[in-house]
Amino acid sequence: xxxxxxxxxxxxxxxxxVITGAVFAGYLTSLDPVFDANLMHxxxxxxxxFWFGTDEQGRDVYTRVLYGAQISLTVGIVSQIxxxxxxxxxxxxxxxxxxxxxxxxxxxxxxMLAIPSLIFALAIMAVLGPGLPSLLIxxxxxxxxxxxxxxxxxxxxxxxxxxxxxxxxxxxxxIRIMATQLLPNMVGPILVISTLGIGSAVLAxxxxxxLGLGIRPPFPSWGSMLTGARELIVVAPxxxxxxxxxxxxxxxxxxxxxxxxxxxxDPHMRTRx
Amino acid sequence: xxxxxxxxxxxxxxxxxxxxxxxxxxxxxxxxxxxxxAFGLVGExxxxxxxxxxxLIRLLKKPLKVSKGQILFKGRDLQTLSDRxxxxxxxxxxxxxxxxxMTALNPLKTVGRQIAEMFVLHRGMGWAEAGRKAVDALAxxxxxxxxxxxxxxxxxxxxxxxxxxxxxxxxxxxxxxxxADEPTTALDVTVQDEVLKLIGELCAARGTAVLMISHDLxxxxxxxxxxxxxxxxxxxxxxxxYDLFAAPRHPYTKxxxxxxxxxxTRHGAAGRQRLVDIDGLIKDREALLxxxxxxxxxxxRDPRLRADGAA
Numbered sequence: 001x002x003x004x005x006x007x008x009x010x011x012x013x014x015x016x017x018v019i020t021g022a023v024f025a026g027y028l029t030s031l032d033p034v035f036d037a038n039l040m041h042x043x044x045x046x047x048x049x050f051w052f053g054t055d056e057q058g059r060d061v062y063t064r065v066l067y068g069a070q071i072s073l074t075v076g077i078v079s080q081i082x083x084x085x086x087x088x089x090x091x092x093x094x095x096x097x098x099x100x101x102x103x104x105x106x107x108x109x110x111x112m113l114a115i116p117s118l119i120f121a122l123a124i125m126a127v128l129g130p131g132l133p134s135l136l137i138x139x140x141x142x143x144x145x146x147x148x149x150x151x152x153x154x155x156x157x158x159x160x161x162x163x164x165x166x167x168x169x170x171x172x173x174x175i176r177i178m179a180t181q182l183l184p185n186m187v188g189p190i191l192v193i194s195t196l197g198i199g200s201a202v203l204a205x206x207x208x209x210x211l212g213l214g215i216r217p218p219f220p221s222w223g224s225m226l227t228g229a230r231e232l233i234v235v236a237p238x239x240x241x242x243x244x245x246x247x248x249x250x251x252x253x254x255x256x257x258x259x260x261x262x263x264x265x266d267p268h269m270r271t272r273x
Numbered sequence: 274x275x276x277x278x279x280x281x282x283x284x285x286x287x288x289x290x291x292x293x294x295x296x297x298x299x300x301x302x303x304x305x306x307x308x309x310x311a312f313g314l315v316g317e318x319x320x321x322x323x324x325x326x327x328x329l330i331r332l333l334k335k336p337l338k339v340s341k342g343q344i345l346f347k348g349r350d351l352q353t354l355s356d357r358x359x360x361x362x363x364x365x366x367x368x369x370x371x372x373x374x375m376t377a378l379n380p381l382k383t384v385g386r387q388i389a390e391m392f393v394l395h396r397g398m399g400w401a402e403a404g405r406k407a408v409d410a411l412a413x414x415x416x417x418x419x420x421x422x423x424x425x426x427x428x429x430x431x432x433x434x435x436x437x438x439x440x441x442x443x444x445x446x447x448x449x450x451x452x453a454d455e456p457t458t459a460l461d462v463t464v465q466d467e468v469l470k471l472i473g474e475l476c477a478a479r480g481t482a483v484l485m486i487s488h489d490l491x492x493x494x495x496x497x498x499x500x501x502x503x504x505x506x507x508x509x510x511x512x513x514x515y516d517l518f519a520a521p522r523h524p525y526t527k528x529x530x531x532x533x534x535x536x537x538t539r540h541g542a543a544g545r546q547r548l549v550d551i552d553g554l555i556k557d558r559e560a561l562l563x564x565x566x567x568x569x570x571x572x573x574r575d576p577r578l579r580a581d582g583a584a
Binding site: 163165168170 | 330332335361363368369376377394443
């Protein structure tokens with residue numbers, strides 16, 4: 001009997017909630033997040049018609065939070081995929097081949113860790129200009145150092161394992177060993193760090209958009225919604241609370257999901273009856 | 274036994290590079306294995322058995338290197354092959370099984386998939402066909418209910434079963450040479466015997482030559498036609514198994530055989546025959562590597578036992 005995995009379930013439900021909101025935004029609301037501004041209804045508190053209230057231009061916060069999920073999830077997942085690809089290929093190959101390549105990758109990782117990633121992302125955004133593609137690139141290039149570290153240390157410990165040596169004696173190529181012997185055996189820690197990475201990318205997107213360098217208003221990113229709501233925080237707190245809550249739920253959901261998956265994927269907990 | 278040897282080591286030296294040349298750890302080892310023959314390599318821990326084996330498949334860990342000598346496999350010098358050619362040989366023509374069946378299998382993949390991978394890798398089969406071959410391979414190593422066991426993960430199997438799976442993987446491509454590095458050391462005594470028999474039978478049936486590495490003379494006596502005894506990086510004696518056991522020449526071999534308990538002899542208590550041990554320890558490596566080899570431990574003080582290997 002498998003023990004009930006609360007993290008996995010709670011994280012899964014929260015993540016699924018956010019994903020559903022993002023994917024089916026068009027079906028969950030009849031309003032448009034940008035153009036359905038109605039000043040007659042500006043700054044209305046949550047009610048039967050506007051569940052999350054309205055902002056200063058009379059736009060439905062509920063609708064904007066839903067559409068904001070699309071942007072947040074895209075940024076979070078895509079940038080983390082870029083991060084994982086960079087971090088894994090650098091980390092695994094560095095530890096497996098060693099030598100000058102390892103030294104180089106280590107140096108690069110240390111440099112990346114020394115630069116605050118948000119500042120680095122800001123710099124990239126300043127060069128590329130605001131918008132979704134440059135946001136993906138900026139966040140995808142700045143947050144791979146932990147993945148790389150973990151991939152490298154996992155490889156170092158796995159390299160001495162019997163099955164990796166066995167694979168060498170069985171005639172596997174280096175790339176094949178990395179892909180089929182090393183990579184699958186570090187899925188646990190990598191998944192955990194990746195889900196944490198998605199969470200922090202969502203946060204970073206919100207921060208960049210809040211600073212006006214990410215998604216530009218009027219398009220509804222959670223960060224840019226917070227920018228707009230900042231001035232209304234006393235009059236219309238709901239305009240800030242709901243995007244903030246959305247960020248919180250998303251980040252919490254991915255973090256719990258990561259922890260839950262780690263337990264779930266542990267081969268010693270896997271039984272096959 | 275008149276045809277050309279399958280594997281021939283000529284004056285093999287393995288060492289660590291130093292500023293001036295090499296610090297040799299394996300020194301001047303020469304022996305040959307005929308096709309289908311079982312050759313045993315015995316010696317205590319650190320005597321260079323495993324290094325000799327790893328140098329055969331060119332998987333010495335840095336900074337170890339073959340510093341001198343030749344390794345001929347089917348007449349080709351393995352040192353001159355490209356990495357790609359060497360990879361093609363490993364697993365395909367020269368296979369290896371290890372001491373630790375607990376760790377030699379990837380814990381995340383079913384054993385069937387790990388066997389099948391050999392067919393995909395070296396024979397270019399599709400996964401479906403390779404999967405069917407894996408069932409056959411598992412049946413050939415006498416794993417009960419192979420159709421079900423291919424779906425098992427390594428942690429669901431016992432040590433003996435895992436070692437059988439390793440044998441199935443190693444012999445999947447019908448290699449010419451199987452290197453067995455202490456294949457039974459980690460197993461229960463009862464299982465040891467079964468696994469050894471299995472290796473013996475399978476290799477005899479397929480004409481696979483075996484290089485059996487062990488510190489257990491009993492294992493070697495059971496399995497091998499010829500034996501090499503290694504001490505401190507040198508091959509001190511190399512003969513037919515029967516002759517070696519009947520009349521060991523080198524004092525170290527005598528010591529080894531003397532330390533072996535025999536059925537029917539009472540050991541231990543006063544008045545009874547005691548097991549012999551070998552005096553002393555392997556002394557400081559660097560000094561040992563240069564000067565006398567077995568001399569410091571030799572109660573016989575045989576002047577011929579010099580580092581030049583002239584025993």
